[in-house]
Amino acid sequence: MAEPLAAAGNAGAAPAPELLTTADGRPLRAALAKAQTRARRRAFLLVVPLLAFVLLTFLVPIGYMLQRSFQHDGFSSAAPALDAWFAANPKFDPANPPEEAFAALVDDLKRMQADRTTGIAGTRINYTVPGTVSLFKSGARDAETLTPPFKDGLIATNPRWAEPKVWLAMASASHNTTPEFYYVASDYKLTDNGWERGAPNERIYLYLFAKTFLVSGIITCICLILAFPVAHLLATLPMSRASLLMILVLLPFWTSLLVRTSAWIALLQEQGVVNNMLVKIGLVADGNRLAMMYNMTGTIVAMTHVLLPFMILPLYSVMRTIPVSYTRAARSLGATSWTTFRRVYLPQTLPGIAAGSLLVFILAVGYYITPALVGGADGQLISNLISFHMAKSNWSLAAALAGMLLVAILVLYWIYDKLIGIDRLKLG
């Protein structure tokens, strides 16, 4: 193989670039490519465990969750006769469904009773029309004894079977794929006229989304204001003193979240340490103690404390790498200390600020335990409702809410990337 190539090179008839070969005569390009492939494969093998781990424990569950948020076959699989009827009559009048529809329904109710699927089907309809689990259960029990005409018979057992919204819900649930959970998660309710915005005293989700983002923003700002001087001090102190201060930052970071939250309760509650002290020194009357816990104040204070290290650490790591000579140069060239800070120091800490803010904000948006324990009436965040629906086994609605949260975060991340650039992020 090497001979003809070498010969061609030696002939020099055409001024083609000389083909480099390795010692054993293979073309260098091919040898390099081969060696690189091998190295790449080895590198890939090294990351395979992590990749598999991330895929298995992170990406697949998220995909599965998103799928749950628009797919539910609880009703469609339990009610084949009605599915077929809805498919054949897509434009039926929900206010007055014909006898055949009721016949199909009774047929399905009998099947549900035999297959023990009444609960699953009823629960699916109950997601959009509250109060229908018991309707399906009693309906399935009564179906055995019904004789034609089914329409009058079934409505006689329970007038709710004539409600247009029940029929609208069943028609919609006969498809496996549905956007309904997202409607519910946007405060829409199924009425006899279709989907309508819920009454003001029933709207909760969008309000909570807005509140969650607002609170997270406030916490991020407070964290930044508190962390900046601390990180600066850490970065400029001599090593021995800095490491002592660092321990003070890290100790709470290593302490259990629950312990820290409970400690804040002990400090801030009405009979707590802070209030007792204020009463003792006469700043506050005993009957008029400050309410600092079980409200938004408590949530913000406790969450800021819990999340503070996530702001200090990236800031510190960036500040350590900023040479002191820059600020000295700025000062010697006549800049005031404010100008030096604003035009020389601050811009160089931006990657740290960005990383810390992003970390704190995203962690705060998903926070759950602290608001649950110290939140009180108005300290609830969206994650608390997601957890409620998980526990009450409306996993699809929980998934829809979590999906909306995920999209909102991704949008914010995209804006962040446009504004600051993700390549400038520095975590340490």
Place this chain on the structure above:
Amino acid sequence: MKKVLTITTALTLLASAAHADLTVMSWGGAYGEAQTNAFVKPFMEKTGVKTVMVDSDNPATPIKAMVESGNVTVDVASVEYADAIRLCDEGILEPIDPASLPAGSDGTAAKDDFLPGAVTECGVSTDIWANIFAYDTTKFTGDNVPKTVADFFDLQKFPGKRGLKKGAKAVLELALMADGVAAKDVYTTLSTPEGVDRAFKKLDTIKKDVVWWEAGAQAPQLLADGEVSMTTAYNGRIFAAAINEGKPFAIVWDGQIYENEMFVIPKGAPNMKDAKDFVAFATSTEGLRSSAEQISYGPARKSALKEPLIFKDGKTEMGPHLPTSPDNMKNALETSSTFWVDHDAELNERFQAWLSQ
């Protein structure tokens, strides 16, 4: 997809349940401890079947995930009454034949011995617990102590903050009973929009003085810290704080809202036969008595109440502390599982919206 659930669930439970012959899942804390002492240890001694107790925040959630993923590692689980009904309807649970349950110690057949509703298609009651309210006896003394459910809402006569569970269940019922609705009419009232408005209106009267709690252990804590002068709570928690720790707490039983706690067997439990034996053993007269001597939740068998129950401290008689005691049952409401299966999500959304107003 199912595989993923299978793998994660399996990994979680592998460590704890690897060598057990029978795995029981309960709520942990004082309650889990009581069930371990009353059921798990005696069952192991009697049968030699190695039995372990594992904890969960709410066993209903993991067993549903397990059955859906087709990899069940729990044999018996302790769940709330409404969950026992709901999961049974969804086909998650194994039906339990009432005839397989042992007769009472006095020979009464199981189906007559159990209190009404204590045995359902897929579950058997292990105890009856109650949502009650309790007050600090150092704050209210003499004749001026709260006696009725209406007193909980009377801020003039009984000043101080109130602790309430942050959720619609048992709170709306309490509000209606305090507003004068008879226990038997509570759920019919709550089924109408006007009834729901009425409950929230009653709650409005104390809203600004309420400290909301979420975990069962928070209620006695709030009372002990002096944060509230009265709070709703699970009766066993107040009993434990008052009797075990000597806290100055007293329970008001008027307007108590009680329900059964159920043992259920998930479909596809790996040790089905032992699981059924365990449920029968635990819910026998002796089993229920021994549980009620550990914690103040009442047994659901008539035969278990015939002789006095003595707390594990050897002197406290349990009778007056149980939700099932006739004195405590004068104005009592049984939680309607049917109502809450239907309306839980709806009323909780309304409740959360009301909270944030």
